[in-house]
Amino acid sequence: MGLREFIKEYFLSFWDYETPKVMVVKNRTLGVIYRGVQFLVITYFIWYVFISQKAYQESENRPESSVYTLMKGTAVHGDDILDTVEYAQPSEGGDVISTILRREVTYDQRHGTCAEYFKVANANCTTDSDCIKGEVDFDGHGRRTGKCIQYYNHTFKTCEIQTWCPIEEYAVVREPALVEAINFTVFIRNSIHFPRFKVLRGNIKDASNKRDMHRYLSRCRYDEDKEPYCPNFRLGYIADQARENFSELCRTGGVIGVFINWNCNLDLDPSYCKPTYSFRRLDLRKDQASSGYYYRFAKYYSKDGVETRTLIKAYGIRLDVIVHGHAGKFSPIPTIISTVTAMTSVGICTIICDWIMLTFIDKNEIYSERKFDEIIKEPPVPLPTELSYISSFGSNHSDLSDGVPL
Template identity: 75%
Template structure:
């Protein structure tokens, strides 16, 4: 037993000794010329790809030589404008825009459904609600919670208005919406309504403030905004958009939006190269539908609100279900400016990555080309201090004053 422990201890000691001695070894590469055209083509091709990647993608596309800021400070102000004749009424932005002056979210009503003269009382539940149909009072448990219900059950089974079937009675605002709703035609004139979106963005790291509103030289901004509409080329600093233009850019049919409503994202993107004058920092706009698509049952955008009044001493209300377009203003911004530190880091990374070419070609040589192990015999050697000082063809070696650190495998080596 003691002999086995002694052997193990000696093995551990030898391992530690070898590791300690090897830790102080010095490794130096030696250049070896391998005249093999297929391998040379691969080597230059990989070099070309690596260099092209860093020049085109890293430096030109990603601008890795710049210090960047990706979390700017942003402020958004919006307002809706337009007038429309709807039946006998003239509607302005107070009627259809909510809120009339908003921040990063604003909506406009395109279609309304009214339920007039609702009062607190009892009435039959709508037959489309789960378990609302009944034949006796025993089918209607009082106070039974139901998230789809319009009210609280009284426990009675009553006739559904002038129909022959019965439903459970509820305490609610009566009559209920599904029974007494009056639907208005859509506000098709809203296609020409406009929304004004003012966006200010600040890059604190570079102390640069930009605004998406700017009038042409010689014209006051207030006067300019009264007559302009946004155009990518002709009026990039006029952030006034027609609703029809927004729907078209989002690839949506405005008539269908009037029917179901929808949520559209207005994306403002600031991509600023501050190596140039800040006046070149211009916003770009994109539009995309954000809610579920129109072919789904719960798609669209709508909300309910009520107008309360007193009628013959009884509190009454008109319930309004409004369908419309909601605009969510989403701002993205990034800015970059030349800096020495990222330039040095990116350059060193590029130069280091070129070494991948040698690693790949060495692997190809050792794996697929070096059938007789001629290359591997000359590549890997271990030379000690006491050995002769003749010319030594090694990759890892101790080179004396008479040694050579260059090998040419062009002659006499079958590859």
């Protein structure tokens, strides 16, 4: 068959019409497979599509949410009494709040000149010519003066710089961890609004009056089973749920995500719409360069008429509150669409059984011949003319010319 004939045949067959043919196959094995596959498909759609995924509902996945956080607790650190202002940043916040667990403090820094830290690149020197005046190393602490001086009380020398002196690496004082922070509490207030369904919910238990509400919030601690509507979370509980060691967090700090999940079936009463919480470490512990959490801040004051500061490097836990919401309610349109899809998918049973019948079952050639028929339109048989009809009639009957039979 040449290319032209193949293209012609393909083009002509494109316009053929195919219609299903009903054929009853008396085969018990094939019948059991057919009904079994039907049962599995129907069961899958009823359980997964309608029960698990609730495909009969209209849904909303982008609610409006508000978060307010507050750290509570008091700790004794040496001779100092630390309150929220001392260890919480910010003391009142939105969806991010952090607490200080350990501090590294550099006291009484003043503007002046001093030796650069010896681990900074090209900071070590022997003569003034090794230090370029005015040069700034962005990994260092300040601008070089061009002098090579003794590194504090050591025998080697480094380049002199203009900066806050003494530098942090030399004069830092490492304080012990604030172990009492394990009992600090974080107040997390969250409200969520599903505008499509006009439903507004909060994560705090309702109370008859403000006095009862205040009494409840001052005493309760969150528990998934006993107190699901209490917004107070212990830092120790959060660390445990995130599978983190609190002592290790005190040493390196860390970022923990507090996930609030609202999965609401609004076919039920809105009171059944309540949050669930999960906790997970967010910073990459495998990457030592970026793991942990710390930040620096300074307290400025005047000492002997000179501006002075105390530099604090704070290690702690940062909590990122992340809210997810999904709500669904019955609607006829998705119900009809899902039902039609389920009914259409039952057709896969016929496809599977036809393949088995035409491939594996004995006498599959007979089944194939019976299943596929090709009908070609033939030209109509010409009707006999009146003359031929009379001739045929006269050859077998009496002559009717005079009306008298012979």
